[in-house]
Amino acid sequence: xxxxxxxxxxxxxxxxxxxxxxxxxxxxxxxxxxxxxxxxxxxxxxxxxxxxxxxxxxxxxxxxxxxxxxxxxxxxxxxxxxxxxxxxxxxxxxxxxxxxxxxxxxxxxx
Amino acid sequence: xxxxxxxxxxxxxxxxxxxxxxxxxxxxxxxxxxxxxxxxxxxxxxxxxxxxxxxxxxxxxxxxxxxxxxxxxxxxxxxxxxxxxxxxxxxxxxxxxxxxxxxxxxxxxxxxxxxxx
Numbered sequence: 001x002x003x004x005x006x007x008x009x010x011x012x013x014x015x016x017x018x019x020x021x022x023x024x025x026x027x028x029x030x031x032x033x034x035x036x037x038x039x040x041x042x043x044x045x046x047x048x049x050x051x052x053x054x055x056x057x058x059x060x061x062x063x064x065x066x067x068x069x070x071x072x073x074x075x076x077x078x079x080x081x082x083x084x085x086x087x088x089x090x091x092x093x094x095x096x097x098x099x100x101x102x103x104x105x106x107x108x109x110x
Numbered sequence: 111x112x113x114x115x116x117x118x119x120x121x122x123x124x125x126x127x128x129x130x131x132x133x134x135x136x137x138x139x140x141x142x143x144x145x146x147x148x149x150x151x152x153x154x155x156x157x158x159x160x161x162x163x164x165x166x167x168x169x170x171x172x173x174x175x176x177x178x179x180x181x182x183x184x185x186x187x188x189x190x191x192x193x194x195x196x197x198x199x200x201x202x203x204x205x206x207x208x209x210x211x212x213x214x215x216x217x218x219x220x221x222x223x224x225x226x227x
Contacts, residue, residue: 006153031214033215033216035218040201040221040223041220041221042114042116042203042205042218042219042220042221043154043203043218044218045215045216045217045218048215086151088153088154090216092214096142096207096214096216097144097156097159098144098156098216100153100154100156101153102152102153103151103152103153105151
């Protein structure tokens with residue numbers, strides 16, 4: 001069974017701080033996707049990383065895929081209250097079915 | 111991007127009744143759609159994979175006779191919760207992917223909040 005361990009599960013920080021969320025697995029994924037979800041809404045795709053070692057940037061968010069395609073990280077620089085939400089990583093097991101991490105509940109206080 | 115809609119967004123039903131939730135891909139065709147269940151402050155739990163024109167594939171522990179899935183067209187999948195009980199109350203979310211490029215990105219609907227009284 002493929003598992004994706006996401007950490008931390010809860011994070012409460014002040015506006016302006018930096019943070020990193022990690023997703024780790026013993027399995028290789030063909031790609032990994034990061035989503036952000038707000039209460040009462042569906043997850044919104046932020047990025048897909050496909051190549052081992054790949055780094056993608058989305059404004060203040062930096063996503064990295066591990067060289068072996070088993071792990072990924074999301075780094076947020078100078079967090080803002082608008083970044084508050086549930087962040088989900090999900091690995092693609094080549095069949096199109098996603099394996100989700102446990103999620104990281106981020107709260108950014110002004 | 112790709113847009114996936116769900117209807118209804120919220121539904122309240124009485125115990126013992128059935129509820130149907132629709133999932134539509136609005137601007138693309140989806141041969142495969144997925145149904146998830148999510149509890150508060152938790153991640154998504156895959157319930158089943160819905161394939162157009164064939165039977166759905168259910169995850170271990172999900173009762174196929176209770177959660178009926180029909181994928182009648184390339185843009186519509188439905189989930190029917192039969193004989194609903196209060197423990198079925200949850201947030202149900204569907205998703206669809208546009209195919210292999212780039213590597214099966216999934217696009218999610220806005221979710222349906224089901225409350226069984």
